[in-house]
Amino acid sequence: MSLRGLRWTAPIAVLAAACVIPPGPATIPASGAAGQPRASMTSPRRKGENPFKDAYWVLDPESNARRTADQWRATRPADAAAMDKIAGQPSAGWMGNWFPQIETAVKTYVLVRTRAGGLPVMILYNLPYRDCGGYSAGGAGSVQGYHAWIDKVANGIGSRRAVVVLEPDGLPLLTKCLSPAKQAERIAMLRYAVEKLTALPGTAVYLDAGHSAWVKAAEMAPRLQAAGIALADGFSLNVSNYQATADLLRYGHQLSALLGGKHFIIDTGRNGNGPPAGVSGDDERAWCNPDGRALGSPPTTNTGDPLCDAFYWLKPPGESDGRCNHGPAAGAWWPEKALEMARNARW
Helix, strand or coil: CCCCCCCCCHHHHHHHHHCCCCCCCCEEECCCCCCCCCCCCCCCCCCCCCCCCCCEEECCCCCHHHHHHHHHCCCCHHHHHHHHHHHCCCCCEEECCCCCCHHHHHHHHHHHHHHCCCCCEEEECCCCCEHHHCCCCECCCCHHHHHHHHHHHHHHHCCCCEEEEECCCCCCCCCCCCCHHHHHHHHHHHHHHHHHHHCCCCEEEEEECCCCCCCCHHHHHHHHHHCCCCCCCEEEECCCCCCCHHHHHHHHHHHHHHCCCCEEEEECCCCCCCCCCCCCCCCHHHHCCCCCCCCCCCCECCCCCCCEEEEECCCCCCECCCCCCCCCCCCCECHHHHHHHHHHCCC
């Protein structure tokens, strides 16, 4: 089971190519509490502190959900109001080999958000043999190419604040399609990325650890340790998946106990109804555009759990998991699926 879906951010690509920094987008407090202190997004962060503390989320005025809601407003007002649930929440920016100038793309993404006083949250997704050749296949062509790509990402971030989620499904899929030699290469590449990015003064790094219905904690913990979790801020759970928050919190605590108390973040974008009943976590019907799903908790730092730094929408709701269950290509915007999840949301 893999990530199943990229985020093709055409507006970012256009901005990066043009080297244009537009007016800052709107921001909302990460805690949900108005009037909270606003952390500086240009000064070094205190290592070991929750990187989301006192941060503000950034709302993308050019998101697919915002564009769709605005298009529907006059003719489909009820549907537009439902779509506003998605447009009114932040989500992460995905960075991969679809950007020909990755350093410029990252720099643009980070500058737009930090200039508005918000915290940029990015997913790095470019490992060789990505997704084991599945719906989201691709990635760098070699170890050297990946190292060079990470170097450019680091240059793009510079000294500014940012949160990076590193390589969703890279460790969960470690043994599925890679020889022992390629597994060792992947671990070394992830460690290189962790070391490079955590050396930046404002960057927090979360290594992806899959989710609660995938790899057992006792098996995942050594993979994380080998990939450099000791240097990272923590790990991410449920990226692009549908597992219930309660199950993810339990799994997060199991992993944390094996990793010296490391913190974690959870993708709650599409887990409002949990996974489909009657299928396992590794069954395609459980993760590839399943019907009847719902938006989960809006992004917040008020998780109610001291080990969970934030709930966040790491995969934007409404982007396809792949060409399955009548869906378009991985990462393509699917407004009717977005509308279904928004209508099913319990808020």
